[in-house]
Amino acid sequence: MTAIENAHDVTSAMRGLRQARQYRQDPVPDDVLAELLEVARWTGSSRNTQPWHFVVVRDREQLRRLSELRPPIGWVADAPLGIAIVLNGGSTASEAYDEGRVTERLLLAAHLLGLGGGIAWYGDSDQQAEAKRILGIPAERTARSVVVLGYPTTTRDPRPNPVAGGRRPLTEIVSYDRFDAPTP
Amino acid sequence: MTAIENAHDVTSAMRGLRQARQYRQDPVPDDVLAELLEVARWTGSSRNTQPWHFVVVRDREQLRRLSELRPPIGWVADAPLGIAIVLNGGSTASEAYDEGRVTERLLLAAHLLGLGGGIAWYGDSDQQAEAKRILGIPAERTARSVVVLGYPTTTRDPRPNPVAGGRRPLTEIVSYDRFDAPTP
Numbered sequence: 249m250t251a252i253e254n255a256h257d258v259t260s261a262m263r264g265l266r267q268a269r270q271y272r273q274d275p276v277p278d279d280v281l282a283e284l285l286e287v288a289r290w291t292g293s294s295r296n297t298q299p300w301h302f303v304v305v306r307d308r309e310q311l312r313r314l315s316e317l318r319p320p321i322g323w324v325a326d327a328p329l330g331i332a333i334v335l336n337g338g339s340t341a342s343e344a345y346d347e348g349r350v351t352e353r354l355l356l357a358a359h360l361l362g363l364g365g366g367i368a369w370y371g372d373s374d375q376q377a378e379a380k381r382i383l384g385i386p387a388e389r390t391a392r393s394v395v396v397l398g399y400p401t402t403t404r405d406p407r408p409n410p411v412a413g414g415r416r417p418l419t420e421i422v423s424y425d426r427f428d429a430p431t432p
Numbered sequence: 433m434t435a436i437e438n439a440h441d442v443t444s445a446m447r448g449l450r451q452a453r454q455y456r457q458d459p460v461p462d463d464v465l466a467e468l469l470e471v472a473r474w475t476g477s478s479r480n481t482q483p484w485h486f487v488v489v490r491d492r493e494q495l496r497r498l499s500e501l502r503p504p505i506g507w508v509a510d511a512p513l514g515i516a517i518v519l520n521g522g523s524t525a526s527e528a529y530d531e532g533r534v535t536e537r538l539l540l541a542a543h544l545l546g547l548g549g550g551i552a553w554y555g556d557s558d559q560q561a562e563a564k565r566i567l568g569i570p571a572e573r574t575a576r577s578v579v580v581l582g583y584p585t586t587t588r589d590p591r592p593n594p595v596a597g598g599r600r601p602l603t604e605i606v607s608y609d610r611f612d613a614p615t616p
Contacts, residue, residue, distance in 0.1 A: 251445050255544040258442055259467055261435050262537060263474040283443055285606055289599050290447040291536075296595045300605065307609040334611060341576065344525040348532025352475075353446060356540065360439040384612035392525065411480045415473050421484065422469055425491040427518060428568035 262356060266413070268364025269323040269406055271398025275306070276329045280361055284397070287357040288331070291350040294342045300350060303332040303383050305394065313382045314368070314394060317375045321368040323406055328398045330368070332383055335390040343390060354395045364400025369393050446540060450597070452548025453507040453590055455582025459490070460513045464545055468581070471541040472515070475534040478526045484534060487516040487567050489578065497566045498552070498578060501559045505552040507590055512582045514552070516567055519574040527574060538579050548584025553577050 252258060281304065288302055305311055306329055314332075315325035324330065331354060335343040351367060358365045369392060370379040376391055385391050405411065423429050436442060465488065472486055489495055490513055498516075499509035508514065515538060519527040535551060542549045553576060554563040560575060569575050589595065607613050 251546060252438070252442060252544045254436070254438065255546075256467070258436060258544050259471050259541045262471050262541060265474075265476070267476065283440070285602055287443055287446055289602055289605065290449075292449070292451065292539075296597065296599075298600055298605070301611065302606045303611050304606060304608050310609050340525050341528040344528035345532035345535075348529035349536040351529075352533040352536040353540075355476075356537075357443045357446060360436045360442050362435060362439075384610035386611075389611075413480065415480075416482055418469055418473055421473065421482070422486045422488060424488050425494050426568035427485065427487050427516075427570075427573075 258360070261360065265356065265359050266403040267355075267366040267405075268398075268400030268403045269366040269396070270401050270404070271327055271364065272401055274328065274399050276363065276397055276399075280363070281329070283361065284331070284354055284357055287353050288350050291353050293346040293349065297336075297346075299336040299338060299343050299346055301334040303334060303385070305330040305332055305383070310382065314370070314379060317379060318371045320407055321370075323366070324368050324394070324396055327396045330394040330396045332379075332391065332394040334385050335392075337389045344392075347392065351393070351395055354397075358397050362399065363397050364403065365395055365397040367393055368396050442544070445544060449540065449543050450587040451539075451550040451589075452582075452584030452587045453550040453580070454585050454588070455511055455548065456585055458512065458583050460547065460581060460583075464547070465513070467545065468515070468538055468541055471537050472534050475537050477530040477533065481520075481530075483520040483522060483527050483530055485518040485573075487518060487569070489514040489516055489567070494566065498554070498563060501563060502555045504591055505554075507550070508552050508578070508580055511580045514578040514580045516563075516575065516578040518567075518569050519576075521573045528576075531576065535577070535579055538581075542581050546583065547581050548587065549579055549581040551577055552580055
């Protein structure tokens with residue numbers, strides 16, 4: 249018994265999910281934003297510590313300032329919405345893992361709801377410090393990324409050096425019972 | 433336009449997802465495992481580096497050995513399947529983030545397909561080293577966790593000191609345009 253009747257359609261949508269970095273000007277409606285925030289809120293985390301805080305950024309000037317942190321995230325300036333993730337500032341591995349979990353849920357839920365999203369990383373520690381100043385985040389917290397959302401016009405990568413798509417085949421990335429076992 | 437007709441049912445299933453650590457003895461069918469591995473394979477990662485390898489563990493003795501790494505993951509011994517995540521051994525933050533992303537997709541897809549899953553962390557660096565020995569993973573790789581899956585009998589936490597559920601309210605974890613902005 250599956251939890252959702254069309255589970256295979258959903259896993260297929262998961263596999264087809266690509267980042268979108270160019271959007272229509274339409275704002276993300278409040279009810280859609282509320283649904284996304286509930287998805288974020290209920291995400292699992294290490295020992296349910298919920299080590300996060302979310303800064304919903306819709307102010308165009310704030311988005312423009314974030315977009316100027318480094319050229320590869322210039323596309324953030326034209327987005328209607330960003331959800332900046334702020335971590336408490338604990339263990340790097342544990343918090344980055346939880347940040348990845350909540351980001352993935354946001355991107356998947358947004359995709360299912362007809363939105364597109366992309367992840368913008370602020371950059372090195374100086375750029376992260378500048379992002380914290382822009383967003384009023386205390387220096388002792390960790391802030392690395394903002395999940396950027398909107399109604400997509402394309403999933404083409406607008407950056408001058410787009411990353412190649414595709415994925416390695418399963419035969420290269422899966423082994424059975426032991427990492428060093430011969431492929432069956 | 434949403435990508436999936438019943439998108440709200442799916443986001444609702446996301447919100448309702450809880451870890452399951454006790455399972456029926458039934459194996460996870462090969463076609464379901466194949467679907468999960470495809471979901472993992474297509475997960476997005478930092479600059480599409482796909483910094484992962486997956487060790488599918490169905491051998492009971494291997495699962496038992498992993499379960500003995502530390503008492504809080506004793507429940508792994510009775511699971512039919514684990515998917516151990518192996519990272520290349522690059523940047524901690526970036527790889528832990530990608531590990532969280534792929535783990536979240538696996539847990540969500542498994543849930544939608546009627547399975548339940550839990551995350552077992554090996555523990556400190558000595559315990560991680562022992563996990564690598566058990567699974568035949570080269571020492572220079574990173575291995576922190578295994579995603580454990582099966583048909584759940586309960587989502588009750590079987591551990592002696594279960595973590596409290598629930599989540600903080602949105603008013604405590606969301607702010608608008610600036611972290612330090614007053615709640616509207």
